[in-house]
Amino acid sequence: MKVLIVGAGIAGPTLAFWLHKAGHEVTLIEHAPELRSGGYLIDFWGAGFDVAERMGIVPKLRKHGYIFTEARAVDGSGRKVASFDPARIIESNRRYLSIPRADLATVIYNALGGKVELLLDDTVRELVDDDEHVRVTFESGSVRDFDLVVGADGLHSRVRKLAFGPDKQYEKYLGIVIAAFDAERYPVRDELVAIMHAEVGFQAIRLSFRDDATLFLFTLLYEGAIPTERAAQEALLRAKLSDKGWEVPAMLDLMSSAKNFYFDSASQIQMPSWSTGRIALVGDAGAAPSFLAGQGSALAMIEAYTLAAELARTDDYGQAFARYEERLAPLIRSKQAAAQGLGLAFAPKNKFQLFVRNTTLKMMGLPKVADIAMGRSFHDRVELPSFPEQTPAH
Ligand SMILES: Cc1cc2nc3c(=O)[nH]c(=O)nc-3n(C[C@H](O)[C@H](O)[C@H](O)COP(=O)(O)OP(=O)(O)OC[C@H]3O[C@@H](n4cnc5c(N)ncnc54)[C@H](O)[C@@H]3O)c2cc1C
Numbered sequence: 001m002k003v004l005i006v007g008a009g010i011a012g013p014t015l016a017f018w019l020h021k022a023g024h025e026v027t028l029i030e031h032a033p034e035l036r037s038g039g040y041l042i043d044f045w046g047a048g049f050d051v052a053e054r055m056g057i058v059p060k061l062r063k064h065g066y067i068f069t070e071a072r073a074v075d076g077s078g079r080k081v082a083s084f085d086p087a088r089i090i091e092s093n094r095r096y097l098s099i100p101r102a103d104l105a106t107v108i109y110n111a112l113g114g115k116v117e118l119l120l121d122d123t124v125r126e127l128v129d130d131d132e133h134v135r136v137t138f139e140s141g142s143v144r145d146f147d148l149v150v151g152a153d154g155l156h157s158r159v160r161k162l163a164f165g166p167d168k169q170y171e172k173y174l175g176i177v178i179a180a181f182d183a184e185r186y187p188v189r190d191e192l193v194a195i196m197h198a199e200v201g202f203q204a205i206r207l208s209f210r211d212d213a214t215l216f217l218f219t220l221l222y223e224g225a226i227p228t229e230r231a232a233q234e235a236l237l238r239a240k241l242s243d244k245g246w247e248v249p250a251m252l253d254l255m256s257s258a259k260n261f262y263f264d265s266a267s268q269i270q271m272p273s274w275s276t277g278r279i280a281l282v283g284d285a286g287a288a289p290s291f292l293a294g295q296g297s298a299l300a301m302i303e304a305y306t307l308a309a310e311l312a313r314t315d316d317y318g319q320a321f322a323r324y325e326e327r328l329a330p331l332i333r334s335k336q337a338a339a340q341g342l343g344l345a346f347a348p349k350n351k352f353q354l355f356v357r358n359t360t361l362k363m364m365g366l367p368k369v370a371d372i373a374m375g376r377s378f379h380d381r382v383e384l385p386s387f388p389e390q391t392p393a394h
Pocket of ligand 1: 031041044159264283289297
């Protein structure tokens, strides 16, 4: 089948990899003019790690990734409040790493070995599903027919809007906005330590990267209209955080000159169905658990793999779409429900929540407590389907 995948993030190239393996003719379209590197850091583990292993990309992920040896919470003067060693959890699993999101995307894309058509700097403008195929009109003006179209275009998916309706029907805002930006030669470095400072209403994290780079990550409670322009986003961060403690004012001073600046809402996408006719969604586009879940990339890879495996099992795409959803919807719903309770870890609403957060972090430093608190998160309790070797004729 000819399949158009919209979005070359995590889910899109993963799906392209497996569909290509099954003999489909895949086109990947990405609206950015180039595939970038760097960006905010994600933790990567669980069944997503299994998918990466099956793709043979784990050594590359380790090369670009980091294994942090300390997570340290500090107070407004930079004094340690709590600290624990994530390696203890990692060592018992060895199936965990942290990696810039765009590096993960690039490693997955490179695994395609140039065998899949990639269209950059373009996107879909119109999708018409006439039962026989989907006629796609691109922003660039060209028109092409595909057997299937899959939206892997993230939280603000254009495919979702075109095929399923407006965002407000499906997006659940969790009351927190997130900002991430980088700096070169920041004067303070703590190698392989994730340093966090929280006050009521926000948390700031500083991470030292290779090549003298530093990443700052802010999460803050916010209930107004979400600004869409960078200037307004920066203004919001300054207005809310300039008077805060620790290194926060110094970090904000570097914001305007940051090469990479990311700002978005913490939102989930909750949909009654991930497909309609010949069009389906994968990754954040159809089932974003929000960054609070800390597992969106892994889930995006699991979804992409499962969708491709189900399509490889049958010539009936409708049946494959249904099986894909049956297998994974319960897992996604449980991850989304769990994430909704994690806001206090990222932006405590009051002093009591701040106290609970700090106490939990302190206890993570005690032997075995981290395993008890975190260990279960390392098991997705999802069984990946096998990938059929004998694929049906397409
Ligand atoms: C700050 C932060 C921290 C996070 N931490 C973690 C973590 O620790 N662990 C974890 O697993 N997950 C984490 N996540 C979540 C994770 O990044 C996402 O769940 C994951 O990237 C989803 O992958 P995706 O491919 O569905 O979407 P994306 O990675 O968002 O990729 C979508 C792609 O589609 C492209 N696109 C968008 N619109 C269009 C269009 N109209 N046409 C063509 N292309 C388009 C985009 O440019 C992008 O390349 C975090 C997210 C954030 C914001």
